[in-house]
Amino acid sequence: MNRALHLEGVVKTYPGTPPVHALAGVDLSIDDGELVAVVGPSGSGKSTLLHIMGTLDRATSGVVEVAGVDVAELSDRDLSALRAHHIGFVFQQFFLLAGESALDNVADGLLYTGMALGDRRAHASDALSRVGLASRATHMATKLSGGERQRVAIARALVGSPRLVLADEPTGNLDSRTGMDILGLMEDLNLEGTTIVVITHDPTLADRLPRRISMLDGLIVDDRLGVPA
């Protein structure tokens, strides 16, 4: 099985007095098609880890491979291309564009692939249907509820059929019921073969997932396979 992600001795240090070691030497391998939960107290380095896995940031030292490619060898433009075609993100704050409809927000998931607007919208329409929001396509992003917004964000992450989806507390701003729905969407996506890493604060959510990584002070302190869902 191919490795979706491989990290070896990854350190991320933010300069300052004293410097912050957000990641203090992380070793981690995630295979294609895995669904992984990352848990840990606030400040333990979860988001930092996700950003480095998603090539939004570079490690201070250590090796980061995405789909077998050492990202240290890639230029900033190559990394952008990698994100455009290969990685989908979901964030706690949704980050929908206020001036656009739900459909166009989803279509923006393909914006930087160079696909024509008509094709992007067609794909977006399918993706919205998959998250159960077909009826909200023309609504402006600002008019949607929190749960609906996150579903739009998930549709945007999956519209390009990325191999890897990284979600940073996607349920953090939602009630537990809605959070479960969102997690269900992730599980569906994973069943189709997409590798997914989800950061969460919610233990019940984490317990549902097949693999759970626990972080503390920039280190992985526990990595266990749970009961497959």
Added chain:
Amino acid sequence: MTTVVDQAPSRLAPADMARAAGIGLRTRRLRSILSALGIMIGIGAMVAVLGLSESSKSDLLSQLDALGTNMLQVQATSGIGLGPGTLPDEAVAMASRVGPVEIVSSVGSVSGANVYKNDLIPDTQTGGLSVVVADPNLLETLQGMMADGVFLDEASPDFPVTVLGSVTAERLGIRDIETPTVVWLGDEWFAVVGIMDTLALSPDIDRAALVSVAAAESYLDYDGVVGTIYVRVDPSEIDDARNVMPATVNPENPDQVQVTRPSDALEAREAADTALTNLFLGLGAVALLVGGVGIANVMVISVMERRGEIGLRRALGATRRHIAVQFLGESLLLAGIGGVGGVLLGALVTAGYAASQGWDVLIPTVAIVGGMTAALLIGAVAGLYPAMRAARVSPTDALRTL
């Protein structure tokens, strides 16, 4: 395992680039309009100034065209030590013998004769008006028009008549000649038979009451001395005519003859307007500069506010360049809107003012093209720094903000 590197790069189609650049405008309409206002006023001022100066110039040119630029005014040099100066008796006859001369008309003044509404006004209050003795063809030579009545003609009537210049008529409060009116020209009552329109080329005549030679000789104390000769010459030979004129009309003392071309004065007035035009253009440029700073300011704020959006776009695969182009495009769009608004505003002002002056509306293409170019240039400069800042935003920092 190099599949990832081999894939297509991040791409943003030009149409999508334009859409991305417009997103800030759509979500922050009022602020966008306000920030475009500075550019709009600057461009508007410049277009209006250029439009107005062009319209007024074209009006002047058509005025000159109608008046003809081929009139020369021949006078004896006056000045300290020279006295009032007179032309020789045969000057008129000599002038008409110059080849290119088409028509000659002379005027003389009656010293001591002034223009009064009635005989009760003290002699000293002349009001700056004078009595001028004119040839019957003066109207034709000056290409003047009658506001009312008729001009002096050869047949001298049994009673003294006069034709008033436009300023004279106005000062005396005479608007028309429907009710028989007389004026007191020094020694005698004269009946007003005509009022002339303003003569753009000979303001002296506007401020005169004209009488015929016969009337001047019989009713006023006129000695027959010619003061000024007006000639119309073939336009292609105007310079030659001008050069030979002094020696022709006064062979003994050519240096005591002054030849002027009244249309030159009108052209000089146009040149004076240019200075004013430049001043207003300068003011417009300052407004433009302030507008540019305004846009830069709004863009810097926009970049700070939209860090989340920048982070998201980077996560979606935007390169730094894509981000820079988006914000630069937004700045260009703001300035472009200001530019279009400014051109419209300037055109509107020009049309309004030109209409009130009865001019043809002329907005030079260079003002429109130049205005738009200036606006976009300012937009590019104003957007450069904010765009670079946006491109430098770290995606992780941007995504942490909220």
